[in-house]
Amino acid sequence: MQNSKHGVLLNIRDLRIEGRSGEDWTEIVHGVDLTLRRGEVMGLIGESGAGKSTIGLAAMGYARDGCRISGGKIEFDGMDLTTTPQDDLRALRGSRIAYVAQSAAASFNPSHRLIDQHTEGPMLHGISSREESEKDAIELYRRLRLPNPDEIGFRYPHQVSGGQLQRAMTAMVMSCRPDLIIFDEPTTALDVTTQIEVLASIRDIVDQFDTAALYITHDLAVVAQMADRIKVLLKGDEVEEAETREMLESPKQDYTKSLWAVRSFERPQKPPAPADAVPVVSVKNISAAYGETPVLFDVSFDIHAGRTVAVVGESGSGKSTAARCITGLLPPSSGEVMFDGEVLPADFRNRNREQLRQAQMIYQMADTALNPKKRIGEIISRPVQFYLGLKGAALKQRVDQLLDQIELEPSQYYHRYPSELSGGQKQRIGIARALAAEPKFIICDEVTSALDQLVAEGILKLLDRLQEELNLAYMFITHDLATVRSIADEVVVMRQGKVVEAGPKDVMFKPPHHPYTDLLLSSVPEMDPDWLTNLLEERGADNIGEAADV
Amino acid sequence: MSYFVLVYYGLLIAASCVTAHYKMRSPFMMLFSLTIASAFFGLLGGEDWLWGITVCAALLAAAAGLAYSFREFLGMVLNPDASYAIRSAPLTASFGLLVVLVYVVAALFAPVIAPFGEAEVIGGAYAPPDDKMILGGDQLGRDLFSRLIYGARNTVGIAFLTTLIAFVSGTLLGLVAATVGGWVDQIMSRIVDTIMAIPQLVFALLLLTIFGANMTTLILVIGFLYTPLVFRLARAVAGNIVVMDYIEAAKLRGESTWYLITREILPNAAAPLVAEFGLRFCFVFLAIAALSFLGLGIQPPTADWGSMVRENATLISFGVITPLIPAAAIALLTVSINFVVDWMLHRASGLKE
Numbered sequence: 044m045q046n047s048k049h050g051v052l053l054n055i056r057d058l059r060i061e062g063r064s065g066e067d068w069t070e071i072v073h074g075v076d077l078t079l080r081r082g083e084v085m086g087l088i089g090e091s092g093a094g095k096s097t098i099g100l101a102a103m104g105y106a107r108d109g110c111r112i113s114g115g116k117i118e119f120d121g122m123d124l125t126t127t128p129q130d131d132l133r134a135l136r137g138s139r140i141a142y143v144a145q146s147a148a149a150s151f152n153p154s155h156r157l158i159d160q161h162t163e164g165p166m167l168h169g170i171s172s173r174e175e176s177e178k179d180a181i182e183l184y185r186r187l188r189l190p191n192p193d194e195i196g197f198r199y200p201h202q203v204s205g206g207q208l209q210r211a212m213t214a215m216v217m218s219c220r221p222d223l224i225i226f227d228e229p230t231t232a233l234d235v236t237t238q239i240e241v242l243a244s245i246r247d248i249v250d251q252f253d254t255a256a257l258y259i260t261h262d263l264a265v266v267a268q269m270a271d272r273i274k275v276l277l278k279g280d281e282v283e284e285a286e287t288r289e290m291l292e293s294p295k296q297d298y299t300k301s302l303w304a305v306r307s308f309e310r311p312q313k314p315p316a317p318a319d320a321v322p323v324v325s326v327k328n329i330s331a332a333y334g335e336t337p338v339l340f341d342v343s344f345d346i347h348a349g350r351t352v353a354v355v356g357e358s359g360s361g362k363s364t365a366a367r368c369i370t371g372l373l374p375p376s377s378g379e380v381m382f383d384g385e386v387l388p389a390d391f392r393n394r395n396r397e398q399l400r401q402a403q404m405i406y407q408m409a410d411t412a413l414n415p416k417k418r419i420g421e422i423i424s425r426p427v428q429f430y431l432g433l434k435g436a437a438l439k440q441r442v443d444q445l446l447d448q449i450e451l452e453p454s455q456y457y458h459r460y461p462s463e464l465s466g467g468q469k470q471r472i473g474i475a476r477a478l479a480a481e482p483k484f485i486i487c488d489e490v491t492s493a494l495d496q497l498v499a500e501g502i503l504k505l506l507d508r509l510q511e512e513l514n515l516a517y518m519f520i521t522h523d524l525a526t527v528r529s530i531a532d533e534v535v536v537m538r539q540g541k542v543v544e545a546g547p548k549d550v551m552f553k554p555p556h557h558p559y560t561d562l563l564l565s566s567v568p569e570m571d572p573d574w575l576t577n578l579l580e581e582r583g584a585d586n587i588g589e590a591a592d593v
Numbered sequence: 594m595s596y597f598v599l600v601y602y603g604l605l606i607a608a609s610c611v612t613a614h615y616k617m618r619s620p621f622m623m624l625f626s627l628t629i630a631s632a633f634f635g636l637l638g639g640e641d642w643l644w645g646i647t648v649c650a651a652l653l654a655a656a657a658g659l660a661y662s663f664r665e666f667l668g669m670v671l672n673p674d675a676s677y678a679i680r681s682a683p684l685t686a687s688f689g690l691l692v693v694l695v696y697v698v699a700a701l702f703a704p705v706i707a708p709f710g711e712a713e714v715i716g717g718a719y720a721p722p723d724d725k726m727i728l729g730g731d732q733l734g735r736d737l738f739s740r741l742i743y744g745a746r747n748t749v750g751i752a753f754l755t756t757l758i759a760f761v762s763g764t765l766l767g768l769v770a771a772t773v774g775g776w777v778d779q780i781m782s783r784i785v786d787t788i789m790a791i792p793q794l795v796f797a798l799l800l801l802t803i804f805g806a807n808m809t810t811l812i813l814v815i816g817f818l819y820t821p822l823v824f825r826l827a828r829a830v831a832g833n834i835v836v837m838d839y840i841e842a843a844k845l846r847g848e849s850t851w852y853l854i855t856r857e858i859l860p861n862a863a864a865p866l867v868a869e870f871g872l873r874f875c876f877v878f879l880a881i882a883a884l885s886f887l888g889l890g891i892q893p894p895t896a897d898w899g900s901m902v903r904e905n906a907t908l909i910s911f912g913v914i915t916p917l918i919p920a921a922a923i924a925l926l927t928v929s930i931n932f933v934v935d936w937m938l939h940r941a942s943g944l945k946e
Contacts, residue, residue, distance in 0.1 A: 370845055391844070391845055394847075399845060399846060399847045404842065404845065408838065411837045412842060413839055414839045416860035416863075417860070425846075426846060429846060429847070429848070480846070
């Protein structure tokens, strides 16, 4: 180690990366500079397509399939990775530079035990023997506060939870004590409560070993907790870079300011519906089970016309199952669903066309919700044709009108395929398809969670506008409380298949809370860089894991 | 040492040097190994062998040139989308397309192209090739070339019909099984398992013996025997599609099973099914040739490549290539179709080079 402790570890100069489209190469990263000192954590933020992950991988001297590093220098501890031979790069990766991927579940080999995968790196690089690295693994599991550190390594990846897997992944990259770790959205797929555990343990371990890290994310509040400095990227260009506190308090560029402002969208809460009004959808004491396993217990709530009810909870809390009961995909084992005061048949196959038309659904993953072999025009016109019997010019006119409503130019999008659209545009098509049936009630299942914040905000505003115009009732399933804050009128908090607490939003967001609601609320990261530290102190560093079991 | 040998080695060595100088790795390796191999073969078989190698190389070059021009031709006549797909296709694919096209033309216009009738006796038995019969005569003195052309119509036509039957029924049943699921799927799958448990050729022989060996039963029997294979593929492919949200959305809309199968699932399952169609076509083709060879397939005097091989098989002991010509026709079509299918599979799976 010729450099001093706080010397420059990674020095990227004028990095240019090209991606292939068809036969041509187009530049996707346009000359980015980046300097990382030893022990320093830098946050890379930006929307999807900003080039965050591409730069992260380039820091390992790696370019994805269909990409190539076309210019610039990547100096890691004095070595230029763009000219280092492949064999030397291989020796470097895993031992001195490590990578933590977004989905730990997809990164672990499902047919090997955790500890076997953990010890592979140090053994391969000749750093330690199997016994030593096993001992080290258990020590790392302990430091990362995994439950049963002595035994957890001997389980298979599917036997531990998502948050634990992500921590095991972090332990694994630590096994060779790398100088640099690249975290690529490590908590994006996790619930807020789980996210905290992972964030806290990542931060501790990076501190303890004085490792430098690149932290890639699109969540500003998360990066505020983790990074010493933040670099904002937009379409392969650097927008600005500053110390975390300075960046949060006084962003200089307009783009950064717009990113910061996203979380401020909040529409005024509507007054509660009159007591004698008949709710559009009324869920009455439903219980449901998948096979023999009960998943819903006596759930009830009402949704009124023109109102949004947000159903909140961690994954596995039964919020999507409740939606499946309403749509009739999963007939409840007891209880009933009323629509406009009438009982709906439990199984969707027994409902008539009119009943099906009234309740529509928008899905989380627009990629799988739109048939990739159908043009946008076909996708939207089918419900119009099917339910309303429009044909020819009238049909085309109605579809154009729907496309206008979702703010997409009809002539431009009518003939395209879903694959030619961006994530946000696809989600808009999903909305148009639901609207095409002219429903009274729409279930929005995590509609914004796969989207960037700016795009998500656009979708929320659109849904809000449509609700105003068409007096729609929404059931909004989400685990993101920021979304709840911006769009909900009423909130239903669910946990392990039961409704924990329910009520109007203003009441729900004010104390006193049910302890679980409190846990959820306090787990939402805030833009304050001290938030995580304070929270951990408040909860006591030892029981953050157990806090989820109040 | 003749001029030919000198020119032969001179050209090979010069070409090797040029490719080596311009650092064209794979052409150089090919040319240089050919040079060394030629030295070996020259010592072993003399000038004749070198001529053989030259003819083979010339044929390969001609095929490559033909495939290249055909690809360029297609690229010019087709619309932009298809043209891009064709231009990025490997030469083997365009060669395969060309061969298939030639076979289709031969099959469609057989009476126009063939100089003689299918069952017309022209000369003596096993007549050698001459001006009248360019490939000679068969065991009854019929023109081999004309029978080859008519054979394309019968063999390829029947194989196509059979494959089509197997695919339409197999795909439909497979998609129904995957979409409806439950006990319908269970019953269909178990029936299919039962059929597949019986060896195919034995089963075919059995059924043909029971129902009589004519063209209609042949098509139906082979179509029936290949349905289970298609069923299994269609069911597996559809199994991955029916869990998609867009299928759920269509179900919740109240769409019928028929709409789900034809409009939502089939377009997404088409790519692997089409690729399988090509492969299965070859197998059916070979199965019919095998049955004809065994005497239970296409019946004389109808021309068919499989039976032509059998009827002329005795000539092999006399060192005459006549029986190999219909066999080569079968081989060429099989290889060509596989070239095309490989390319389509490659495109459908999104694999890179």
